[in-house]
Each structure stands twice: as structure tokens, then as C-alpha cells.
Amino acid sequence: MKKYENQGSKDTRSGFGAGMTELGQKNENVVALCADLIGSLKFDDFKKNHPERFFQIGIAEANMIGIAAGFTVGGKIPFTGTFANFSTGRVYDQIRQSVAYSDKNVKICASHAGLTLGEDGATHQILEDIGLMKMLPGMTVINTCDYNQTKAATIALADHHGPAYLRFGRPVVPNFTPADEPFVIGKAIMLNEGTDVTIVATGHLVWEALIAAEALEAKGISAEVINIHTIKPLDDEAILKSVAKTGCVVTAEEHNILGGLGESVSRLLALNTPTPQEFVAVNDSFGESGTPEQLMEKYKLNNQAIVEAVERVIKRK
Amino acid sequence: MSDIQQLTNFTTQVRRDILRMVHAVNSGHPGGSLGCAEFFTVLYQHLMVRKPGFDMDGIGEDLFFLSNGHISPVFYSVLARSGYFPVSELATFRKLNSRLQGHPTTHEGLPGVRMASGSLGQGLSVAIGAAQAKKLNNDNHIVYALTGDGELQEGQNWEAIMYASAKKVDNLIATVDLNGQQIDGSTDEVLNMGSVKAKFEAFDWDVIEIKEGNNIEAIIAGMTEAKAKTGKGKPVCVLLHTEMGNGVDFMMHTHAWHGKAPSNEQLENALNQNPATLGDY
Numbered sequence: 315m316k317k318y319e320n321q322g323s324k325d326t327r328s329g330f331g332a333g334m335t336e337l338g339q340k341n342e343n344v345v346a347l348c349a350d351l352i353g354s355l356k357f358d359d360f361k362k363n364h365p366e367r368f369f370q371i372g373i374a375e376a377n378m379i380g381i382a383a384g385f386t387v388g389g390k391i392p393f394t395g396t397f398a399n400f401s402t403g404r405v406y407d408q409i410r411q412s413v414a415y416s417d418k419n420v421k422i423c424a425s426h427a428g429l430t431l432g433e434d435g436a437t438h439q440i441l442e443d444i445g446l447m448k449m450l451p452g453m454t455v456i457n458t459c460d461y462n463q464t465k466a467a468t469i470a471l472a473d474h475h476g477p478a479y480l481r482f483g484r485p486v487v488p489n490f491t492p493a494d495e496p497f498v499i500g501k502a503i504m505l506n507e508g509t510d511v512t513i514v515a516t517g518h519l520v521w522e523a524l525i526a527a528e529a530l531e532a533k534g535i536s537a538e539v540i541n542i543h544t545i546k547p548l549d550d551e552a553i554l555k556s557v558a559k560t561g562c563v564v565t566a567e568e569h570n571i572l573g574g575l576g577e578s579v580s581r582l583l584a585l586n587t588p589t590p591q592e593f594v595a596v597n598d599s600f601g602e603s604g605t606p607e608q609l610m611e612k613y614k615l616n617n618q619a620i621v622e623a624v625e626r627v628i629k630r631k
Numbered sequence: 632m633s634d635i636q637q638l639t640n641f642t643t644q645v646r647r648d649i650l651r652m653v654h655a656v657n658s659g660h661p662g663g664s665l666g667c668a669e670f671f672t673v674l675y676q677h678l679m680v681r682k683p684g685f686d687m688d689g690i691g692e693d694l695f696f697l698s699n700g701h702i703s704p705v706f707y708s709v710l711a712r713s714g715y716f717p718v719s720e721l722a723t724f725r726k727l728n729s730r731l732q733g734h735p736t737t738h739e740g741l742p743g744v745r746m747a748s749g750s751l752g753q754g755l756s757v758a759i760g761a762a763q764a765k766k767l768n769n770d771n772h773i774v775y776a777l778t779g780d781g782e783l784q785e786g787q788n789w790e791a792i793m794y795a796s797a798k799k800v801d802n803l804i805a806t807v808d809l810n811g812q813q814i815d816g817s818t819d820e821v822l823n824m825g826s827v828k829a830k831f832e833a834f835d836w837d838v839i840e841i842k843e844g845n846n847i848e849a850i851i852a853g854m855t856e857a858k859a860k861t862g863k864g865k866p867v868c869v870l871l872h873t874e875m876g877n878g879v880d881f882m883m884h885t886h887a888w889h890g891k892a893p894s895n896e897q898l899e900n901a902l903n904q905n906p907a908t909l910g911d912y
Contacts, residue, residue, distance in 0.1 A: 345767070366767070372797075374790035377756045381794070384696075384760020387745050388768050389688045392760070407750050408787070412757055416737050416747045 315506050315531050318490040318524055321462075326482035326518075327425040329461035331356025333468025334393065338364045341472050347382055347394045349375050354484075355395035355425050375400045376408050382420045383412040391472055392420050398427035398481055399440035406446060413477045414450040421471045422447075426484045427457070428568035429596070429613055430518055430606040439601035445573020447479040448546045454478040454499060455546040457567070457575075459520035461489040463543060466497035474499055481517065483568075485606045488521045491541075502549035508538035511624050512556040512563040516542045516575050519566035519594065519615065526620035537624060545575050550582050557589050562631050564623045566594035568615055590630035592623040634677075638847050640908035641712065642672045646878045647905050648708035648912060652724040654898045659725060659733065662888035663779065664705035666810050666845065666873035670777070671709040673850045678858070680772055685715055685742035693772045694761055696746055698754020699779035699808065700734040701890070706744075707731050712909065715743035721912040752785025754778060755805055759795050762803040773861055776805045781813030784822050789834075795866040796835040804857050805836075806869040809844070812886035831868045844873035879904055 337344045338360045346360050347369045361368040371378040375396055382392035394401070401424035402409070413420045424443065431439045448455045454476060458464040464482045471478050495503075505520070506527050515523035520541045527537040538556050542549065557563050563583070565576035576593040583589045596613050610616045645668045653659035675681070679693040697706050704724065711718045716730070723729035730739040734749030746757050758776035765772060778788065795803060807827060815821050824830070831838045837860045841853035853869060860867045875889065876882030879901040882893075893901055 369763070369798075371794065372790075374787075374794065376753075376787040377759075377790035377794055380753050380756020380787065380791065381760035381763070383746060384757040384762070385764045387687060387689060387694065387757075387761040388764025388770070389690065390764050390767065408753055408756075411747050411750045412753050418746075 315527055318505070320488035320490050322489055323486045324461040324489045325484060325486050326458055326461060326464040327354070327484060328356050329458070329464030330423060330425065330468050330480070330482055331359060333465040335359040335363070336469055337472050338367070341391065343389060343391045344472055345369065345385055345390045345392050347371055347378050347392055349373055349378050349396040349400065351396050354397070355423070357395060375405045379405045379408040379420070380412050383416060383418040386418040386420060393423050394420065395423045395425070397438060398424035398443050399438055402443040402446050402479070403440055410450060414453050417452060418477060419475055421478050421480060423468070423480045425482055427481045428483060428517070429601045429609040429615065430483050430485045430568065432484065432606045432609065433603050435603040436600040441570040441596050441601065442573060443481060444545055444567070444569050444575065448578065452477060453546065454544065456499065456544050457481040457517040458543050459517055459541060460487060460491055462491045462493045462495065463497065466495065467543065470497040470499060483518060487518055490521060500544045500547045500549060502552035503541040503543070504552070505541050506537065506539040508536040508560065510536045510560055511628055512538045512540065512553070512560045513566060513620060513624065514540045514542050514553060514563060514575065514579055515566040516545060517568050519568060522617040523566055523620055525617035526624065529617065529621050530624055535624065535628065542575060545578060548578050548582060553579060553582060554586055557583065557587065562590045562627045564592045564594060564620060564627055566620050569595055571595035571597055590627050592627040594619050594623050635847055638672055638676055641676055642668045642847065643905050644712065644907065644909040645672060645705060645708045647902055647907060648721055649704040650879070650893060650898055650901050651911065652704050652707070652721055653892045655722070656725040657892045659704055659892060660701040660890045661704065661892065662812065662875040662882060662886070663699065663702040663808065663810065665879060665882060666875045666877045667702055667705050667777070667808055668878065669845050669847050669850055670806065670871055670873070671705050673847060673854060674775060675709050675713040677851060678854050679775065687745060689745065690768055690770050691772065693775065694745065695775045696754045696758040696761065697735060697777050698748055699751060699777065699782050700748030703731070703733065703735050706735060710743035716741060718912045751779070751782045752787040755788055755791040758803060758805065759791055759800050762800050765802055773858065774803050776803065778805065778807055780807055780809045780811065780827065781818050781821065783807065783824060783827065792831065792834045792836065799864050800866050801862055801864050804861065804867045804869060806871050808873055809870050810873045810875040812875045812889060814886065814889050816886055828870055835865060836868045837865045838868045838870060840870045840872070842872050844871040845877045
């Protein structure tokens with residue numbers, strides 16, 4: 315199978331920070347808003363280079379979302395930054411009314427999503443945010459897999475008009491997508507072509523899917539791996555084309571099984587071509603404290619879990 | 632005809648619009664709308680610097696954000712009669728396929744509306760963002776906002792109030808409609824807020840009181856004073872003492888008409904107290 319090199323592990327949030335640094339230089343309408351988490355969101359450079367376009371809101375996320383909506387009225391492109399939990403669940407009604415229903419060009423950028431936030435525990439480990447955001451009409455939902463892709467997605471969002479949710483994470487993970495790969499919102503990326511099973515993965519699970527595909531190859535199973543960075547709008551065509559070939563699918567995400575990528579894929583397949591599917595996702599529970607690796611193992615979100623899901627789904631073909 | 636007389640006539644017609652709109656669909660919020668008829672009239676017919684036509688960015692003009700979106704009838708009537716959309720469209724209020732939704736929205740493209748409101752407590756934050764955008768754009772115009780008094784029970788307002796003074800958002804005039812009423816009763820009964828004035832002052836805002844919030848001359852004087860206080864490092868708050876249901880005798884001195892439409896007979900009675908001035912829609 316095609317080999318992907320880890321170019322040096324980095325955190326996806328640093329990709330966001332690098333994207334903001336570049337946007338600050340090339341688009342004077344971009345403004346950044348942060349709720350007391352400058353270091354965590356890697357806003358340091360943007361703040362230093364463009365203090366007049368950086369807004370420290372304080373620990374007041376509802377106010378931050380409203381202010382961001384207001385900035386769009388003057389033609390600005392606001393990027394808000396805080397942890398994923400405080401970016402979504404805490405401010406759902408503000409996003410719903412002032413951003414989504416009002417069709418405001420706000421980019422809600424969310425770090426520390428999912429279990430890999432680690433030791434802070436379930437209060438901070440949101441596993442419901444993709445579902446919350448994808449249910450909002452008109453909202454674009456993106457979950458990036460590595461540093462390079464997060465940087466590219468951040469930059470691409472400034473040229474996309476409309477509300478968007480960009481989800482990334484805290485831990486250092488392999489950086490393997492090409493630095494010059496164009497980021498096209500809504501367009502899936504084929505990572506490895508295969509014939510026996512389709513693995514549709516998003517976020518931190520994309521690298522795990524590649525490792526799983528190697529392990530499956532050793533067992534004589536040919537896995538197609540698709541990197542779905544945009545959960546909404548979903549690249550229906552790429553998924554349908556792949557399952558027409560493989561006849562079964564495993565979805566993998568760092569999210570609750572309810573409301574995530576897996577359910578979006580299920581809906582697509584149910585409407586078009588009912589297909590056996592297995593889910594690698596959190597089984598409707600909260601997380602807990604632990605290291606990212608321990609948590610991903612306990613909640614079965616790693617490459618072994620993907621291999622097991624593939625073996626289950628192939629039997630159902 | 633004096634300017635004040637013209638504004639009075641405008642206000643009377645707005646009251647007729649409110650009553651007829653709410654009656655036609657047997658739903659909506661007449662009480663707060665009637666209480667703010669003079670304020671909206673002064674805002675759009677006297678005070679605000681407005682460009683012809685409408686664009687969302689509103690660069691080079693004053694902006695207004697309505698946070699307590701349930702008083703949409705007064706907002707729609709004044710917008711229509713200020714030229715943002717045909718007055719005849721008021722007849723579609725709250726009906727299927729209308730741009731005049733129960734609560735204001737940008738979603739249907741109604742000119743004059745820059746944000747959706749209805750879920751309370753969000754408008755002040757949006758107005759602050761728009762005011763800061765004006766500063767970035769070197770646009771020397773003012774952003775106005777209106778919130779209800781009961782609406783101040785929503786915590787987001789206090790995040791916004793704290794932020795606006797800390798960040799010196801001094802191109803913002805936030806008016807509070809102090810009618811003392813909310814759905815379940817008086818604001819004192821439901822959740823006594825104590826002195827709203829003392830609270831805003833404690834958050835380091837410049838506060839102006841308009842004691843007669845249904846008197847056009849008093850509103851002009853108070854809002855002119857408020858405008859003079861902009862640009863001096865502090866956000867400006869106007870406490871507008873209004874009478875819910877003002878202009879219709881049986882709708883005043885009660886919270887009963889917060890969200891209730893008049894019957895046929897009540898409408899006739901109310902309209903007789905507000906004879907047509909500019910022609911009904």
C-alpha cells in the first residue's frame with residue numbers, strides 16, 4: 315500500500331496557529347477572538363503581529379460568539395478560539411441564533427476536542443460537538459487530521475463565506491499530509507486505494523486508519539482509506555464510489571457514536587445503497603481522566619479497534 | 632407642521648400598525664411594541680445617520696440592533712415607514728412565506744435587519760462586535776442597541792456590559808426599555824434587579840435616564856445627550872422609562888398585553904384612541 319511518512323509529530327492546534335499567522339499577513343479583514351486561552355489555541359503570533367485585530371474577550375464564551383457575529387456586520391472575518399466544549403455546548407443557542415440562523419461569516423475554531431484532551435477529564439472532553447454543529451442548517455463542519463491539514467483548513471476558511479466549525483486537538487500526533495496539499499472544503503481525500511473494505515476516518519483517527527490498513531494488508535485484506543476532513547457537507551460521491559467497490563465500510567472518529575461522522579455515512583448509505591457498516595466511536599458515554607493513549611485504547615478508538623471493526627464488517631458482507 | 636408634530640403623527644401610525652398586525656394573526660407582542668413606539672420613531676426619523684437603501688455591512692452609517700426581538704411589530708412598522716421595504720408588506724406579519732417572521736431575522740433577507748433576535752440576551756454582544764468593527768474600519772458612526780429590562784436577567788448581558796467598558800467601546804449607545812414588566816408579572820416580582828442604574832454605573836458605563844420614555848421631546852433630549860457622551864472612553868447606557876401598552880388605555884399599567892392580541896372590539900377601541908395619520912397599510 316501507499317506509504318505515508320510522519321514528517322515530524324506536531325499538534326493540530328499548532329497548525330491552526332500557523333494558519334492564523336499566515337492569514338493575519340494576507341487578509342486584513344481577519345480578526346481573532348479568544349476566551350482566555352491564547353497559549354492553548356496558539357494565538358500568540360497573531361496577537362503579537364496584529365494586536366489591533368486580536369480581541370481578548372475573557373472567560374465569556376457567549377459574549378465572544380455574539381461579538382464575532384457583530385464583527386461580520388462590518389465586513390470582518392472573525393475566528394473565535396477556545397476549547398471545543400466551550401466553543402459548542404456552552405454557547406449552542408448563541409451559535410444557533412446569532413451565527414447560523416443569522417448567516418454570519420463566523421469561524422468557530424475549537425481545540426482540545428475529544429478524549430485526547432486527556433487528564434482534564436470528561437468536563438472538558440466533548441464528544442458531542444460534531445453532532446451539535448452538523449445539525450445547524452448552513453453550518454460547515456471540519457475535523458482535521460494533522461498539523462498541515464489544520465493549517466490549510468484554517469487558511470481555506472477565510473475564503474469560504476458562511477458559518478463554519480473547525481475542530482482540532484491538543485496532543486502531538488503524526489504530521490503526514492503534504493504541506494502543499496490544497497484544502498478543498500467538502501472534498502474527501504483518498505489516502506489508500508483498496509478493494510475489500512472502505513475505512514472512512516476523520517481527525518486523529520485518520521493516522522490510526524493508515525496503520526490499521528497496513529496491519530490488514532499483512533492479513534491479506536485490502537483496505538481503502540478515505541480522509542474525511544469535512545463532515546458537512548459530506549463528500550457523498552467519494553464514499554458511494556468507494557463502497558460500490560468494497561461493499562462494506564468502517565467509520566472512525568473521536569466522537570460519540572451518536573451524531574458523528576458514522577451516522578452521516580449511515581444516512582448516505584441508507585438512502586442510496588444499504589451497506590454493512592461498523593463504527594469506531596465512543597459508545598454513548600462520557601470520557602474520563604487518563605493519558606490520550608490510555609483513553610484511546612480503553613474507549614477503542616485506535617488502530618487495533620479499526621482492524622477489529624474491519625474483521626467484523628467483512629463477515630457481514 | 633412642526634418636527635415634533637410630524638414625529639407624533641408617525642408614532643400614532645406606528646401604533647395603529649402594531650395593533651392591526653398583531654390582531655390580524657391573533658399573536659405577537661403588542662405591549663412592549665406600543666411602549667417603544669416613540670423611541671423607534673425618534674431613532675429612525677430623527678437621530679440615526681442612515682444611508683439610502685440597505686447593505687449588511689452598514690459602513691458609513693449608524694446601526695441599530697434589537698435584542699428583545701419579540702417587539703418586532705414596532706421594529707417592522709418603523710422600518711417599513713422609514714423606507715426599508717413596502718408598507719404593504721406589514722400585512723404579511725407572522726404569516727407563511729413572509730419576510731416578517733414572528734421574531735426578526737436576516738434569514739429571509741428583510742432589509743433593515745442585521746441579526747436574528749428572539750432568544751434573549753444576545754443583541755448587546757452583537758452590537759459590541761459591530762461597534763468594534765466600526766473602529767477597525769475608521770468609521771466614525773454610532774451603534775445603537777435596545778434590550779428589554781427583564782432581558783437583563785440573561786447572564787450574557789453582564790458579560791457584554793463588563794467587556795464594553797473594559798475595552799472602551801465608546802461608540803455604542805445601549806438603551807434599556809425600563810417598562811418594569813415581563814411575561815410573568817412585574818420585573819420586581821419575577822426577579823428584582825435592584826437599581827439597574829447603579830449596576831451599569833458599577834460596570835463603569837456612562838448612564839443617562841430618560842424619565843419620560845413616551846415623550847418625543849424627552850427622548851430627543853436624552854438621546855442627544857447620550858450621543859454627545861460617545862467617543863469619551865466609555866460605553867453609554869440609556870435607561871428609557873416607558874409604559875408597556877402606552878397609547879391604548881386598557882393595555883397600560885399591566886403585563887397582561889405583553890404577548891396577547893386584542894379582540895375585534897378591543898382593536899376598534901384601541902384604534903379609535905389612535906386615529907390614522909399617514910394611512911393604514
